[in-house]
Amino acid sequence: MKPRDSIKTKDDGAAPLSRSAQRALDNAKRKAAVQQKLLLTLLAAALVINLLAAYFLYQTMVIGQNRENLQHATQSFVDERKAVLDKYLQQHSLAIETLSANSAWAAQLSPDNPDNTAESRQQLAHALAAQDDTILNIYLIPAGTAQLNREAEFPVRYLELDLIQRAEQRKPALPELIEINKRWMLQWAKPVALDEQSPPLGTLLITTDATPLLELFATTDARLGETLLQQQFTGSPPQTIRKTGTGAEGAKVVAKIKHSHLQLQFTPSAQMKDIAEELPSLWLVVVSLVAAASLALCWFLSKVLSGAALRAADKTQPSLQETVKASKEAVDEEKLINPLFQTQDILDIAVIDEDEDILGLREHSGKKPTGAKRSSINEQDVPAEIFRSYDIRGLVDSQITPQLAQLIGQAVGSEAIDQGERSIVVARDGRTHSEALTQALIKGILRTGCNVINIGVVPTPVMYFATFHIDDTNSGVMVTASHNPKEYNGFKVVINNRALADDAVVELRSRIMAQRFHQGVGEELSRTIIPDYIERIFSDVALAGNISIVVDAGNAVPGLVAPQLFEELGCDVTPLFCDLDGEFPNHNPDPTIEENLQALIAKVKETKADIGVAFDGDGDRLVVVTPKGDIIWPDRLLMLFAKDILARNPGADVLFDVKCSRQLNQVISSYGGRPIMWKTGHSPMKAKMEETQALIGGEYSGHIFIKDRWYGFDDGIYAMARLLEIITLRDQNIDAIFAGFPQLHATPEIKITIRDQDKFALIKKLAETGDFANGAITTIDGLRVDYTKGWGLVRASNTSPALTLRFEAESPEALEKIQHIFKRELIKVDATLSIDF
Known part of the structure; x- marks a missing residue:
């Protein structure tokens, strides 16, 4: 018998391998296969890691660097343009200061000057204005004599009056860029006094040509991005004066221009972005080095890990006994899970929708009911x-x-x-x-x-x-x-x-x-929440002086907040009907009815208070009374609010409802605002405020909506706080302040009782069939008819079963005539209406 080691393999002519050599060969092949598999796995992982690293490094070294370069280029561009405008305004400001310091102004306004007439003041102004080509006009105005003059070539509007008043009070008054007859000008106001300590004798209102300033702005390279010249007042959005170029490739940069309310805003273009970009050379070098290092690491790890894997596999090979035992256990497990050996669990019952409701399962699901039986609603x-x-x-x-x-x-x-x-x-x-x-x-x-x-x-x-x-x-x-x-x-x-x-x-x-x-x-x-509300207003509103106020809460809920807030602001508060009583024993909580204001008027006179305010039942409306006993209806309050806010935000929208005075429209326009008439009602007014981004809005019924420094909802309590702030900033009492606003002959709200289900149909029929002569009809809310000398309104109340009417005219005769037309047409539609006017 031949030895086993001498047995040949196939007829390949090779020497036979011993068993130990064959095992070594098999192990080598197995190790190579494992190593190859590990190497491929590691290479795949390395590829993913390299891609992630390349992306991260690209974001940091290329995108980030280019972004930083673009920001630096943007800031440099803005700084350069800002420096040019700063220099011009600084020189211009020095020229105005030099002009206003001329002793001839004070000598002209001196009480000892016998020739202090309007004509002599005008001659002096013309003579000194001729010394500077950029000066278009000068008004020399004695203290306390400034008046509106809208029709002049260089008009004096409420904006100019505010500048003059600030100058007379020696308050800072930066020049304001204004547009008159499609021409941009700078308006300056400087006090005229004998010296720095003495009170001003008057004010210089100087109008200069803004063309050189705008020409300097226009010299910017429009290809590099979008450049805006804006005017912005504290607490208000910016107004764009000029724009050049387009750009949307990076973060905008804003820079304030010294000696003015102006600012530059610049957004870079794609061309500036291209200029700022750098070639990614360093990134390519770093990524290549990382890739080479990762490949070498993968080869080394594949060798180490493959050996360890084989050793672990050898140790974990099962013995014959373990294999037989595992096979037997597998058979037993198959018996347990085979359906032939299973029986149905009698408790495996589906829960239907009705059972879910009974067990309370659906109550916690947050879903709509689908199978539950619902009772009907009448x-x-x-x-x-x-x-x-x-x-x-x-x-x-x-x-x-x-x-x-x-x-x-x-x-x-x-x-x-x-x-x-x-x-x-x-x-x-x-x-x-x-x-x-x-x-x-x-x-x-x-x-x-x-x-x-x-x-x-x-x-x-x-x-x-x-x-x-x-x-x-x-x-x-x-x-x-x-x-x-x-x-x-x-x-x-x-x-x-x-x-x-x-x-x-x-x-x-x-x-x-x-x-x-x-x-x-x-x-x-x-x-x-009340302490947070009071603290928020206290941090926003600052009163410039002491003021006494009577607060009529009508035994309603504003009494819990308003007196406390006004005391926190430093007012001397006299509460009237501020204890909570849901029966309203003194008067209904509706301040738009004059009868409900009589107790407040009497208390203001009795206490000699500076002002009185009445809130409605939930505090979102207010009406004000003066020391003389005059009622300041909310549309006139809105005139003062508009003046205050538009002085800092020229061109802003001002919203008011169809019941407001026609004069309000004219006042808003004279301040440089944009008047917008809209539907009555706090919800549609708030929606329109959001749509137009108006900073102030109001209704004749007393809702005042303030977006400037506040949230834009109707808040009678906050509106009163802002009114007190405005009043204390002026030297006049409230009667004198409102005496400066125009007022026509007008009725308060007139209510005509009608069934809720009939009121809207009546208004619709009246609009379709009514004969209102040559009046201009507006139907955005009810029916408003404007005539040359007045207007009338009838609308369906949204809060009560009534029609609401209001009238305004230039004379009592015109007012009576408009009322007669409306009464005639209303009776034609419904003869059962009880109309008392």
Whole structure:
């Protein structure tokens, strides 16, 4: 017998291998295969890592560097252009200072000068203006004598009056860039005095040509990007004066120009971006080195790891006994899981939709019910007429009930969830039934799975403030009937900082009728917000002097906040009907009715207060009275607010409703603003404020919307704080301040009772069939007819079963004639109307 080691393999002519050699060969092949597999795996990983590293390094070394280069180039460009304009304005300012320091001005205005006449002042101004080609006009105005003169070649408007007043008070007054007859000019105001310590004898109002300044701006290279010359006043958006080029390739840079309200804004173009870019040479070198190092590392790791893997595999090879045992266990396991060996579990029963409701499973799902049986809702339980243009409001018990409040809560909570909100602020006023309605409302909201932040009894503006101030939500519901009598109540709804109006309010009713409610379990959290509201206003408003004020809260919820706030601001406060009483024992909380203001007028006169203010039932409206007992209706308040805000924001939009005075339009235009008439109602007005980005808006009913330094919602309390700030900055009392505003013969709001379900149809018919002679008809809200000497308005009230009318004219005779036309046409449409004028 031949030895086993001598047995040949196939007829390949090779010497036979021993068993040990064959095992070594097999191990070598196995090691090579493992190493190859590991090497491929490591190369794939290295490729991914290299790509990520290359991307990261590209972002850092190329994109980041180019971005830094572009920022540096942008800043250098802006600094260069700014330096040119700074130099021009500095030289121009020195020339104006030199001119205003001429002793001839003070000598002309001296009390000892017998020839201090308008003609001699004009001659002096012309003579000195001729010394500088850039000076277009000079007015030398004795202290306290400045008056409007809109028709002059160089008009004196409210903007110029404000500059003159600041100069007379020696307040800083930077030049303002203005446009007159499509020509840009710089307006300067400088005090004229015998010396620095003595009070000014008058003011120099100097108008210079802004053409050289604009020409300097225009010399910029338009190919490098978009350059804007803007004028911006504190707390207001910038107004663009000039623009050159286009650009959108990098972050914009803004630079303030010295000695002015002007600023440069520059956004680089693609051409500047190309100039700033660098070749990625360094990046290519670094990426190549990283790639080479990673390949070498992969080869080394493949050798090390393959050996370790083989050794571990040898140690873990199962023995024959272990293999047999594993096979037996596999057979046993197959028996356990094979369907032939299984029996049906009698407890494996499907849970149907009805069972989910019974077990309470669906309440935690946050989903709409699909299989649950729902009880129907009667139309009579959800009266359509209470879902008004901008809130829900009606008679308690007959129209507004706790049951309906719960359904409204479910509708509001569901709508909020659909709009991405998970929490809602809830607040109430001081009416006797508001607490019960609030509890029902909260119950409904919680059933949708939406959370509630209960801030208790607060004015409506405080609820609005909470939706901006609290991080967890931008939505809220206020239980209130505002200025309506005690038997009314209702709901004001805000979702995502937008007040529901028109179709959105009606949609809540549709949701209730269809029972399109989310289901879940929400949580209620109580929170105190009034201190935050007071602190926020205190940090924004600063009074320049002491002032005494009478506050009439009408026994409504503003009494909890307004007196405390005004005391914090430093006022001497006399509270009137500020204790909370939902029965309103002294007068209804509606300050637009003169009868409700008589106690306030009497108290202001009795205490010799500087001003009096009356708020409505939930604090979002106000009316002011003066020491003389005059009522300052809100459209005249809006004139003062417009003057204050437009002085810092020329060209801004000012919003007002159809009930406001025609004079308001003219005042806004004279300040350089853009007047916009719109629908009455806090919800449509707020929507229009957002659309137009207006900084101030108001309604004749007392809603004042301030976006300048505030949030843009209607807030009677904050508006009063801002009014006090304006008044204390002036040396005049409030009677003198408002004496400077034009006023025509006008009626207050006139109410004609009519059924809720009839009022809108009547207005529609009147607009279609009424004969209003040659009047210009406006139908954006009701029917307003403007004539040459006046106007009249009739509209359906959105808060009560009534028609609202108002009239204004240049004379009592014209006013009576317009009223007669409206009365005649109203009776033609409905002879049953009781019209008292």
